[in-house]
Amino acid sequence: MKPFYLTIALTMLLSACMLPPQSATQTTPVIEEGQSPTQTAPAPEATEIVLTPIGKPKPPEGIPVGAVLIYRRSGGVAGLDEKWEIFDDGRIVGADGATAQAEPAEVSALLTELARIGFFDLQPQPLPLDLCCDRFTYELTAVSGQRAQTYTAIDAQEGVPSAFWKALELVQAFLQAHGQ
Numbered sequence: 001m002k003p004f005y006l007t008i009a010l011t012m013l014l015s016a017c018m019l020p021p022q023s024a025t026q027t028t029p030v031i032e033e034g035q036s037p038t039q040t041a042p043a044p045e046a047t048e049i050v051l052t053p054i055g056k057p058k059p060p061e062g063i064p065v066g067a068v069l070i071y072r073r074s075g076g077v078a079g080l081d082e083k084w085e086i087f088d089d090g091r092i093v094g095a096d097g098a099t100a101q102a103e104p105a106e107v108s109a110l111l112t113e114l115a116r117i118g119f120f121d122l123q124p125q126p127l128p129l130d131l132c133c134d135r136f137t138y139e140l141t142a143v144s145g146q147r148a149q150t151y152t153a154i155d156a157q158e159g160v161p162s163a164f165w166k167a168l169e170l171v172q173a174f175l176q177a178h179g180q
Helices: 002-017 102-115 162-177
Strands: 067-075 080-087 091-093 099-101 136-144 147-155
Touching: 067 102, 067 162, 080 102, 099 136, 102 136, 102 162, 136 162, 147 162
Parallel strands: none
Antiparallel strands: 067 080, 067 136, 080 091, 091 099, 136 147
8 A cells, every 4th residue: 555655755856847838828939010020129228347356355265354464473482473564544453452544545655665665476385294393484474456465485485485584574674663
């Protein structure tokens, strides 16, 4: 008896998945006088829709909205882990939560200088496997317009471009000038 009910249930399920029959009230094209059966009505005019972003573009993952620079220094003998976030409105948030304020024009000038020295064009390279000797690890992330760049290096690492060390000096001097 059970196979009979199973067969009926499967039949009902499969029939529910079938396409419904086409309606007998299908519309047929009307051929107007003077129009051949192969002519078609003119296509509707296309209108161009231009989409513009609302507000600021979404920052790369892990970067707070409005942050344009993130500088992290970790390691050393004391095992530090410090981070500073610099925002486009001039706000600076330090590793300990302390805040400072710079002029937005100063932040913009710093980003312009980073671009000028080639920071955004650096090709990241892997860190050495041996991070010995209590060296500091430096990570600098900068966001400018649609460009974002993160570069990481450690003290005395071979092959690090001079543009990275120059960028690090500029950011450190900026933070020092604003009490961070």
